[in-house]
Amino acid sequence: MIKGLYEAHLPVSNLERSIEFYKKLGFWFAWRDEDTAFFWIEEGISWIGLWVGEEHQTPYHPSLRHIAFRVDYEDLKQSLTWLESIQVEAVPFGGRTSIQPFIRPDQGNASVYFNDPDGNSLELMCYIDVPDELKHITDKLSFEEWENLVGSVR
Template sequence: MPVSDLTVSIPFYEKLGMKLAFQNESLAFLWIIEGESWLGLWESDRVEVPYHPSIRHVAFRIDPESLETVKAWLDERNIKVRTAFKMTPAEQPLVLPNFPHAHAAIYFDDPDGNSLELIAFLETDPTASFQMMSFADWSEEKRMQGSQHTE
Protein backbone atom coordinates (compact mmCIF):
# COMPACT_ATOMS: atom_id res chain seq x y z
CA MET A 1 0.00 0.00 0.00
CA PRO A 2 1.29 3.48 -0.70
CA VAL A 3 2.15 5.61 2.33
CA SER A 4 3.56 9.11 2.62
CA ASP A 5 5.93 8.53 5.56
CA LEU A 6 7.22 5.17 6.79
CA THR A 7 8.17 6.69 10.15
CA VAL A 8 4.46 7.41 10.75
CA SER A 9 2.99 4.31 9.07
CA ILE A 10 5.20 1.65 10.68
CA PRO A 11 4.25 2.61 14.26
CA PHE A 12 0.57 2.80 13.23
CA TYR A 13 0.58 -0.79 11.96
CA GLU A 14 2.63 -1.94 14.95
CA LYS A 15 -0.21 -0.58 17.14
CA LEU A 16 -2.44 -3.06 15.30
CA GLY A 17 -0.15 -5.88 16.45
CA MET A 18 2.00 -6.29 13.33
CA LYS A 19 5.74 -6.87 13.58
CA LEU A 20 8.30 -5.21 11.30
CA ALA A 21 9.91 -7.85 9.07
CA PHE A 22 12.01 -5.68 6.72
CA GLN A 23 12.63 -2.02 6.04
CA ASN A 24 14.81 0.06 3.76
CA GLU A 25 14.61 3.77 2.92
CA SER A 26 11.31 3.57 1.00
CA LEU A 27 9.80 0.14 1.70
CA ALA A 28 8.68 -1.82 4.74
CA PHE A 29 7.10 -5.23 5.24
CA LEU A 30 5.20 -6.01 8.43
CA TRP A 31 4.08 -9.46 9.45
CA ILE A 32 0.31 -9.83 9.67
CA ILE A 33 0.80 -13.43 10.80
CA GLU A 34 4.50 -14.15 11.23
CA GLY A 35 5.73 -16.65 8.68
CA GLU A 36 2.44 -16.59 6.76
CA SER A 37 1.39 -13.16 5.53
CA TRP A 38 2.66 -9.62 5.49
CA LEU A 39 1.71 -6.13 4.47
CA GLY A 40 3.99 -4.14 2.18
CA LEU A 41 4.21 -0.37 2.61
CA TRP A 42 5.83 1.73 -0.13
CA GLU A 43 6.72 5.33 0.69
CA SER A 44 5.59 7.46 -2.20
CA ASP A 45 4.75 11.04 -3.04
CA ARG A 46 1.77 9.73 -5.05
CA VAL A 47 -0.38 8.89 -2.01
CA GLU A 48 -2.78 11.77 -2.70
CA VAL A 49 -3.64 10.54 -6.22
CA PRO A 50 -7.37 9.70 -6.41
CA TYR A 51 -8.00 5.99 -6.19
CA HIS A 52 -10.80 3.49 -5.96
CA PRO A 53 -11.01 2.06 -2.41
CA SER A 54 -10.91 -1.51 -3.73
CA ILE A 55 -7.24 -1.14 -4.60
CA ARG A 56 -6.29 0.36 -1.24
CA HIS A 57 -8.40 -1.68 1.16
CA VAL A 58 -7.19 -4.48 3.43
CA ALA A 59 -9.30 -6.60 5.80
CA PHE A 60 -7.65 -8.29 8.77
CA ARG A 61 -9.44 -11.29 10.27
CA ILE A 62 -10.17 -11.26 13.98
CA ASP A 63 -11.91 -13.76 16.25
CA PRO A 64 -15.67 -13.21 16.68
CA GLU A 65 -15.09 -13.09 20.45
CA SER A 66 -13.15 -9.83 19.90
CA LEU A 67 -16.18 -8.01 18.49
CA GLU A 68 -17.40 -6.94 21.94
CA THR A 69 -14.12 -5.13 22.66
CA VAL A 70 -12.66 -4.19 19.27
CA LYS A 71 -13.93 -0.60 19.30
CA ALA A 72 -12.38 0.01 22.74
CA TRP A 73 -9.15 -1.67 21.54
CA LEU A 74 -8.94 0.76 18.61
CA ASP A 75 -9.82 3.69 20.86
CA GLU A 76 -6.98 2.77 23.28
CA ARG A 77 -4.63 3.14 20.30
CA ASN A 78 -6.16 6.49 19.27
CA ILE A 79 -7.50 4.97 16.05
CA LYS A 80 -10.85 6.44 15.01
CA VAL A 81 -13.60 4.28 13.52
CA ARG A 82 -15.05 5.83 10.37
CA THR A 83 -18.51 5.80 8.80
CA ALA A 84 -18.98 2.84 6.48
CA PHE A 85 -22.02 1.80 4.41
CA LYS A 86 -23.81 4.84 5.91
CA MET A 87 -23.40 3.31 9.37
CA THR A 88 -21.84 5.67 11.89
CA PRO A 89 -18.87 4.76 14.10
CA ALA A 90 -21.35 4.38 16.99
CA GLU A 91 -23.23 1.67 15.02
CA GLN A 92 -20.08 -0.38 14.40
CA PRO A 93 -19.05 -3.13 14.36
CA LEU A 94 -21.72 -3.92 11.83
CA VAL A 95 -22.96 -7.23 10.47
CA LEU A 96 -23.11 -7.68 6.71
CA PRO A 97 -25.26 -10.50 5.27
CA ASN A 98 -22.82 -11.83 2.70
CA PHE A 99 -23.94 -15.17 1.30
CA PRO A 100 -23.37 -17.88 2.43
CA HIS A 101 -21.87 -16.53 5.66
CA ALA A 102 -22.37 -13.27 7.45
CA HIS A 103 -19.48 -11.31 8.83
CA ALA A 104 -19.02 -8.47 11.26
CA ALA A 105 -16.69 -5.61 10.47
CA ILE A 106 -15.38 -2.35 11.79
CA TYR A 107 -13.79 0.22 9.49
CA PHE A 108 -11.01 2.77 9.95
CA ASP A 109 -8.24 4.44 7.95
CA ASP A 110 -4.47 4.45 8.28
CA PRO A 111 -2.60 7.79 8.43
CA ASP A 112 -2.70 8.05 4.59
CA GLY A 113 -6.39 7.27 4.21
CA ASN A 114 -5.94 3.63 3.18
CA SER A 115 -9.12 1.76 4.05
CA LEU A 116 -8.74 -0.88 6.76
CA GLU A 117 -11.23 -3.34 8.16
CA LEU A 118 -11.23 -5.78 11.05
CA ILE A 119 -13.47 -8.68 10.01
CA ALA A 120 -14.93 -11.63 11.90
CA PHE A 121 -16.86 -14.45 10.26
CA LEU A 122 -20.06 -15.34 12.09
CA GLU A 123 -21.98 -18.57 12.52
CA THR A 124 -25.30 -17.98 10.80
CA ASP A 125 -28.07 -19.95 9.17
CA PRO A 126 -27.15 -19.80 5.45
CA THR A 127 -30.85 -19.92 4.53
CA ALA A 128 -31.76 -16.95 6.73
CA SER A 129 -31.92 -13.52 5.21
CA PHE A 130 -31.44 -10.26 7.04
CA GLN A 131 -30.42 -6.67 6.45
CA MET A 132 -27.14 -5.09 7.45
CA MET A 133 -27.29 -4.08 11.11
CA SER A 134 -25.09 -3.21 14.03
CA PHE A 135 -23.36 -6.07 15.82
CA ALA A 136 -25.20 -5.03 19.00
CA ASP A 137 -28.58 -5.42 17.23
CA TRP A 138 -27.51 -8.72 15.64
CA SER A 139 -26.39 -10.05 19.04
CA GLU A 140 -29.72 -9.04 20.58
CA GLU A 141 -31.64 -10.79 17.78
CA LYS A 142 -29.56 -13.95 18.28
CA ARG A 143 -30.20 -13.77 22.04
CA MET A 144 -33.94 -13.36 21.47
CA GLN A 145 -34.02 -16.28 19.00
CA GLY A 146 -32.14 -18.43 21.51
CA SER A 147 -34.56 -17.61 24.32
CA GLN A 148 -37.55 -18.50 22.09
CA HIS A 149 -36.08 -21.95 21.47
CA THR A 150 -35.59 -22.65 25.20
CA GLU A 151 -39.18 -21.87 26.23
Protein backbone atom coordinates in the same frame (compact mmCIF):
# COMPACT_ATOMS: atom_id res chain seq x y z
CA MET B 1 -3.58 -24.84 -4.85
CA ILE B 2 -4.04 -21.42 -3.17
CA LYS B 3 -3.82 -21.64 0.62
CA GLY B 4 -4.26 -18.00 1.67
CA LEU B 5 -2.91 -14.49 1.27
CA TYR B 6 0.86 -14.05 1.44
CA GLU B 7 1.16 -10.29 1.11
CA ALA B 8 -0.64 -7.05 0.41
CA HIS B 9 0.72 -3.56 -0.21
CA LEU B 10 -0.34 -0.01 0.61
CA PRO B 11 1.03 3.35 -0.48
CA VAL B 12 2.19 5.77 2.22
CA SER B 13 3.57 9.30 2.27
CA ASN B 14 5.79 9.08 5.35
CA LEU B 15 7.46 5.76 6.16
CA GLU B 16 8.47 6.64 9.73
CA ARG B 17 4.92 7.72 10.65
CA SER B 18 3.46 4.62 9.01
CA ILE B 19 5.91 2.29 10.76
CA GLU B 20 4.84 3.67 14.13
CA PHE B 21 1.15 3.31 13.22
CA TYR B 22 1.43 -0.31 12.11
CA LYS B 23 3.49 -1.18 15.19
CA LYS B 24 0.54 0.11 17.28
CA LEU B 25 -1.67 -2.43 15.53
CA GLY B 26 0.57 -5.16 16.92
CA PHE B 27 2.21 -6.25 13.67
CA TRP B 28 5.78 -7.58 13.78
CA PHE B 29 8.31 -5.40 12.00
CA ALA B 30 10.08 -7.56 9.40
CA TRP B 31 12.43 -5.26 7.47
CA ARG B 32 12.76 -1.96 5.67
CA ASP B 33 14.84 -0.14 3.14
CA GLU B 34 14.83 3.49 2.09
CA ASP B 35 11.23 3.66 0.88
CA THR B 36 9.64 0.34 1.87
CA ALA B 37 8.77 -1.45 5.11
CA PHE B 38 7.23 -4.85 5.72
CA PHE B 39 5.32 -6.12 8.74
CA TRP B 40 4.23 -9.65 9.49
CA ILE B 41 0.49 -9.90 10.07
CA GLU B 42 0.93 -13.59 10.91
CA GLU B 43 4.64 -14.33 11.16
CA GLY B 44 5.78 -16.62 8.37
CA ILE B 45 2.29 -16.63 6.84
CA SER B 46 1.25 -13.17 5.64
CA TRP B 47 2.66 -9.69 5.63
CA ILE B 48 1.93 -6.14 4.55
CA GLY B 49 4.27 -3.93 2.56
CA LEU B 50 4.23 -0.14 2.93
CA TRP B 51 5.62 1.75 -0.06
CA VAL B 52 6.43 5.47 -0.09
CA GLY B 53 5.16 7.13 -3.23
CA GLU B 54 2.72 9.56 -4.78
CA GLU B 55 0.20 6.71 -5.04
CA HIS B 56 -0.96 7.58 -1.52
CA GLN B 57 -2.85 10.42 -3.24
CA THR B 58 -4.94 7.98 -5.30
CA PRO B 59 -8.58 8.47 -4.28
CA TYR B 60 -9.96 5.67 -2.14
CA HIS B 61 -12.06 3.00 -3.78
CA PRO B 62 -12.86 -0.40 -2.21
CA SER B 63 -10.69 -2.06 -4.85
CA LEU B 64 -7.76 0.25 -4.04
CA ARG B 65 -6.03 1.14 -0.79
CA HIS B 66 -8.03 -1.26 1.40
CA ILE B 67 -7.09 -4.26 3.54
CA ALA B 68 -9.27 -6.31 5.91
CA PHE B 69 -7.59 -8.08 8.82
CA ARG B 70 -9.18 -11.26 10.20
CA VAL B 71 -10.17 -11.22 13.88
CA ASP B 72 -12.53 -13.36 15.92
CA TYR B 73 -16.08 -12.42 16.85
CA GLU B 74 -15.40 -11.56 20.48
CA ASP B 75 -12.43 -9.38 19.54
CA LEU B 76 -14.56 -7.53 16.99
CA LYS B 77 -17.15 -6.85 19.71
CA GLN B 78 -14.35 -5.14 21.69
CA SER B 79 -12.73 -3.47 18.68
CA LEU B 80 -13.76 0.11 19.47
CA THR B 81 -12.27 -0.14 22.94
CA TRP B 82 -9.07 -1.62 21.50
CA LEU B 83 -8.80 1.02 18.77
CA GLU B 84 -9.33 3.77 21.34
CA SER B 85 -6.62 2.25 23.56
CA ILE B 86 -4.07 2.61 20.74
CA GLN B 87 -5.39 6.06 19.80
CA VAL B 88 -6.91 5.06 16.47
CA GLU B 89 -10.35 6.34 15.49
CA ALA B 90 -12.93 4.07 13.88
CA VAL B 91 -14.71 5.53 10.85
CA PRO B 92 -18.18 4.92 9.40
CA PHE B 93 -18.39 2.55 6.45
CA GLY B 94 -19.97 3.68 3.21
CA GLY B 95 -23.10 5.74 3.81
CA ARG B 96 -23.36 4.74 7.47
CA THR B 97 -23.01 7.38 10.16
CA SER B 98 -22.19 4.96 12.99
CA ILE B 99 -18.66 3.79 13.70
CA GLN B 100 -20.01 0.74 15.56
CA PRO B 101 -19.04 -2.72 14.27
CA PHE B 102 -21.80 -4.28 12.21
CA ILE B 103 -22.98 -7.63 10.88
CA ARG B 104 -23.69 -8.47 7.21
CA PRO B 105 -25.90 -11.59 7.51
CA ASP B 106 -26.11 -12.15 3.74
CA GLN B 107 -22.29 -12.22 3.51
CA GLY B 108 -21.68 -14.09 6.77
CA ASN B 109 -19.27 -11.54 8.21
CA ALA B 110 -18.92 -8.58 10.56
CA SER B 111 -16.68 -5.49 10.34
CA VAL B 112 -15.40 -2.27 11.79
CA TYR B 113 -13.39 0.26 9.77
CA PHE B 114 -10.54 2.68 10.46
CA ASN B 115 -7.88 4.49 8.43
CA ASP B 116 -4.12 4.63 8.56
CA PRO B 117 -2.35 8.03 8.56
CA ASP B 118 -2.59 8.22 4.74
CA GLY B 119 -6.29 7.42 4.57
CA ASN B 120 -5.79 3.80 3.51
CA SER B 121 -8.95 1.96 4.53
CA LEU B 122 -8.36 -0.76 7.12
CA GLU B 123 -10.95 -3.18 8.40
CA LEU B 124 -11.19 -5.68 11.22
CA MET B 125 -13.40 -8.51 9.99
CA CYS B 126 -14.64 -11.87 11.19
CA TYR B 127 -16.72 -14.71 9.83
CA ILE B 128 -20.07 -15.40 11.46
CA ASP B 129 -22.27 -18.46 11.37
CA VAL B 130 -25.60 -17.42 9.86
CA PRO B 131 -28.66 -19.64 10.28
CA ASP B 132 -30.22 -20.46 6.88
CA GLU B 133 -33.40 -18.55 7.69
CA LEU B 134 -31.38 -15.31 8.19
CA LYS B 135 -29.10 -15.48 5.13
CA HIS B 136 -31.50 -13.33 3.08
CA ILE B 137 -30.98 -10.25 5.33
CA THR B 138 -29.03 -7.57 3.47
CA ASP B 139 -29.28 -4.90 6.18
CA LYS B 140 -26.20 -4.08 8.22
CA LEU B 141 -27.08 -4.98 11.80
CA SER B 142 -25.56 -3.96 15.12
CA PHE B 143 -24.20 -6.74 17.32
CA GLU B 144 -27.18 -6.29 19.65
CA GLU B 145 -29.68 -6.55 16.78
CA TRP B 146 -27.85 -9.59 15.42
CA GLU B 147 -27.63 -11.43 18.73
CA ASN B 148 -31.31 -10.78 19.47
CA LEU B 149 -32.28 -12.02 16.01
CA VAL B 150 -30.15 -15.15 16.23
CA GLY B 151 -31.49 -15.86 19.73
CA SER B 152 -35.04 -15.74 18.40
CA VAL B 153 -34.43 -18.40 15.70
CA ARG B 154 -32.30 -20.85 17.68
